[in-house]
Amino acid sequence: MQIIIAVAVLSTIAFFAGILLSYASEKFQIETDEKTEEILKYLPGVNCGACGYPGCQGFAQALSSNEASPDSCTVISAKNLTKLKTFLGLETADNSKSQKRLGALIKCNGSDSEEHMKFTYEGIKDCQAAVLLQNGPWKCPHRCVGMGSCVAACPFGALSMGEKHIPVLDESKCVGCAACVPACPKNLIKMVDIDRRVHVLCNSTDTAKEVREHCKVGCIGCKLCEKVCPTGAITVTDNLAKIDYSKCTDCGLCAEKCPTKAIFVEPEQPNTESVKETQPTENKADKK
Amino acid sequence: MTQLIGILILSIFVENFVFSQILGLCPFIGVSNKFDSAYGMGLAVTFVMFVTGIVTWPLYHLILVPLQLEYLETIAFILVIAALVQFVEIVMKKTARNLYQALGVYLPLITTNCAVLGVALINIKRNYSFAEAAVNALGGGLGFLMALLIMAGIRERLELAEIPASMKGAPIAFITGGIMAAAFIGFSGLI
Numbered sequence: 001m002q003i004i005i006a007v008a009v010l011s012t013i014a015f016f017a018g019i020l021l022s023y024a025s026e027k028f029q030i031e032t033d034e035k036t037e038e039i040l041k042y043l044p045g046v047n048c049g050a051c052g053y054p055g056c057q058g059f060a061q062a063l064s065s066n067e068a069s070p071d072s073c074t075v076i077s078a079k080n081l082t083k084l085k086t087f088l089g090l091e092t093a094d095n096s097k098s099q100k101r102l103g104a105l106i107k108c109n110g111s112d113s114e115e116h117m118k119f120t121y122e123g124i125k126d127c128q129a130a131v132l133l134q135n136g137p138w139k140c141p142h143r144c145v146g147m148g149s150c151v152a153a154c155p156f157g158a159l160s161m162g163e164k165h166i167p168v169l170d171e172s173k174c175v176g177c178a179a180c181v182p183a184c185p186k187n188l189i190k191m192v193d194i195d196r197r198v199h200v201l202c203n204s205t206d207t208a209k210e211v212r213e214h215c216k217v218g219c220i221g222c223k224l225c226e227k228v229c230p231t232g233a234i235t236v237t238d239n240l241a242k243i244d245y246s247k248c249t250d251c252g253l254c255a256e257k258c259p260t261k262a263i264f265v266e267p268e269q270p271n272t273e274s275v276k277e278t279q280p281t282e283n284k285a286d287k288k
Numbered sequence: 289m290t291q292l293i294g295i296l297i298l299s300i301f302v303e304n305f306v307f308s309q310i311l312g313l314c315p316f317i318g319v320s321n322k323f324d325s326a327y328g329m330g331l332a333v334t335f336v337m338f339v340t341g342i343v344t345w346p347l348y349h350l351i352l353v354p355l356q357l358e359y360l361e362t363i364a365f366i367l368v369i370a371a372l373v374q375f376v377e378i379v380m381k382k383t384a385r386n387l388y389q390a391l392g393v394y395l396p397l398i399t400t401n402c403a404v405l406g407v408a409l410i411n412i413k414r415n416y417s418f419a420e421a422a423v424n425a426l427g428g429g430l431g432f433l434m435a436l437l438i439m440a441g442i443r444e445r446l447e448l449a450e451i452p453a454s455m456k457g458a459p460i461a462f463i464t465g466g467i468m469a470a471a472f473i474g475f476s477g478l479i
Contacts, residue, residue, distance in 0.1 A: 006357055013347070013364060017371030024375050028382035124448075 035064040042084040044075045048155050050177035063088065074102060075175040102176030103169065103194030104159070108144040108186075109201040109217035109262055110166035116140065116214050121147075131185040139214030142204040144188055153183035197250045198243065202262040205238040211260075219262040225254035292423045295416075298479045299427030305403045306435040306465070307472035312403030316436060317461050326440035327433075328387045329395075334429030336376055336398050337407050340369055341425020344408040345418050365408045366399075373399045403432055439465065 039060040047055035051072040053062050062068035063084075070076070070084050121130050121137040127149035130136050136145045146165030158173035159180060171194055181189045188203050200219060204211050208220035221239030233247035234254055241254075241263060252265040305311045312333070319329040344365050352358055377395050380388045388395070398404060407428045411421040442464055451460055 002356075005355055006360055009351060009355060009357060010360065010364060010367065013351075013367055014371075017367065021371060021374050021378070024378045028378050030382055 036060045038087065039063050039084065042076070042080045042087065043073065044077075044080075046075060046155055048075060048175070048177040048179055050074050050175070050179070075177055101194045102178075102191045103171055103174045104150075104176070104178070104180050105190050105192045105199055106144060106150075106167055106169070107188045107190060107199075107201055107203040108142070108166055109215075109264065110144055110146075110162075110164040111140070111215040111217050112164040113216075116143075116216075127183070127185050136186075140204060140206075140211070140218065142186060142188070142202070142206070142218075143215065145185065149183040149185070150180035150189060153180050155179055193245060196245055196248070197266045198248060198252055198255060199264055199266065200234075200241045200243055200262060201264045202240065205240050207239055211239075217260055217262055220260055222259060224257045224259065225263055228253050228257045292419060294479050295420055295423050296427040299424050300431040300434065301472070301475040302478050304431040304435060304472055304475075305406065305428050306432060307469040308476075309403075309406065310469075311406045312401050312432060313465075314397060315401065316432075316439060316465065317458055318397075320436055320439040320443050320461065323437070323440045323444055326436045330429075330433030330436040332376065332380070332387075332395060333398060333401065333403065333436075334426070334433050336369070336372055336401075337404050337429035337432070338422070338426045339372055340365075340404050340408050341411060341421050341428075343368055343372065345411060345416075345421040348412055349418075361409070361412060362405075365405055369404055369408070370399045403428065435468075438468065 036057075037060075040056060043056040043060060045056050047057075049055065051059045051068065051074075053059040053068065059068060059073065063070060070081060070088065070090065073081070076084070116139050117137050118134060118139055119137055121133065123129055123133065125147050127136075127145040127147040130145045130147050135141055136143070138145070144166050146161070148159075148161045148167065151159045151161055151167055155177065156173050156175055158170045158175070159167045160170065162168040174194065176191060176194065178191050181191065183189075186203070192199070202217075202219035204215070204218045206218075208222065211218040211220050219239070219241050221236050221241070223236045223241075225234045225241050226236050230251065230253065231247045231249055233244045233249070234241050235244070236242070250265075255261070255263045255265045299305075303309060306313065306316050315329055315333065320326050347364060347368060348358075348361055352360055352364065357364075373396065376398075377388070380395070407425045411424055414424075416424055439461070443461060446460055446464070455463075
């Protein structure tokens with residue numbers, strides 16, 4: 001008899017607990033928006049935040065309420081973008097292919113010799129931390145700190161630290177999310193059209209004399225590139241050459257003329273060949 | 289009233305569930321990596337412990353004792369606690385989604401958290417009245433919350449400290465917990 005009471009009591013307790021739970025799951029049911037769920041399937045799901053929304057979930061909600069455009073996502077593949085646009089009933093623009101793809105550009109050529117260092121930094125491997133000490137270990141105040149904060153910030157593993165303490169971009173992996181941009185304490189990373197090949201790899205606005213003192217491959221503002229450019233795409237302001245990418249034709253004449261090789265023509269990057277191997281050697285600049 | 293305040297201090301400091309009774313170490317080590325999730329977990333455990341204390345006391349004294357089923361206390365308490373945790377989880381999923389995601393697997397683990405079951409059993413063992421049992425449960429939860437927060441604060445700093453690679457993570461956390469437990473012995477004799 002005793003055992004039956006025990007079973008009955010426990011069953012009753014379990015029964016009431018079950019009723020409580022089923023009531024709760026009914027009462028606190030989460031209305032899952034089917035449209036949002038469907039949109040989420042097309043999104044990359046990496047939550048990089050390039051679209052400006054908190055993760056893919058937030059972006060999907062914004063899309064489903066027509067607050068955002070699918071084009072805001074720079075990471076999405078062209079195939080999924082077309083599918084997503086079809087799903088949302090938007091015009092499937094054919095120019096999506098010609099739309100320029102953004103990629104990170106590290107605007108430093110990186111003079112690596114020891115004479116250009118102020119001291120050897122042995123602290124935390126972090127650019128922000130290194131900058132706190134005497135504005136970094138390098139003499140050039142604009143030089144890439146080389147501690148790899150942007151490498152750590154990249155959610156896609158597109159950046160890696162090159163031999164010259166300058167990060168190297170793997171163009172096939174870069175999706176243009178710009179997560180690396182705020183990671184750089186020197187503001188060296190710019191988002192540019194990834195197919196562009198000619199770049200000014202320097203961010204120094206110092207005078208020629210100062211640049212010469214702490215770097216061999218920096219822009220000295222000599223204006224040779226400005227003169228040679230057939231389309232007038234290059235202008236030198238504040239001792240720094242700047243390329244207007246809308247006018248640039250990637251002819252590379254400026255790079256040939258540049259005495260310090262601060263202007264640089266990237267080779268086509270069909271494979272994952274790294275940029276650093278083809279960067280101008282310092283010896284060339286030495287002879288000048 | 290003095291009695292109740294005494295029990296509160298006793299359960300928070302003198303007989304802290306983590307440091308003095310060595311209960312609930314799973315979330316103590318598992319969720320104390322980040323201060324925010326430690327805070328959420330601590331609050332969740334505090335809430336579950338408090339409700340457990342309130343629910344299990346009448347369950348024992350009004351149902352089990354009259355039916356002479358005191359030996360069923362453990363299984364009955366586990367049943368109630370499991371249902372309660374599920375309930376909290378469902379409510380939290382709806383009302384505090386970020387907290388729900390931050391707690392992850394540890395919220396269901398409260399179900400088998402010995403600190404929660406412990407508070408229910410201690411209430412019975414010490415023959416507490418209903419008010420005393422509620423205060424003891426609340427104090428136990430607050431003590432757990434405090435332990436978790438102190439631990440999370442220390443561990444966030446330990447992240448930056450240079451310690452041998454083999455000691456990183458859980459080992460140094462256990463050593464830290466041990467030293468803190470030794471420090472909490474200082475409260476013994478307070479009540």
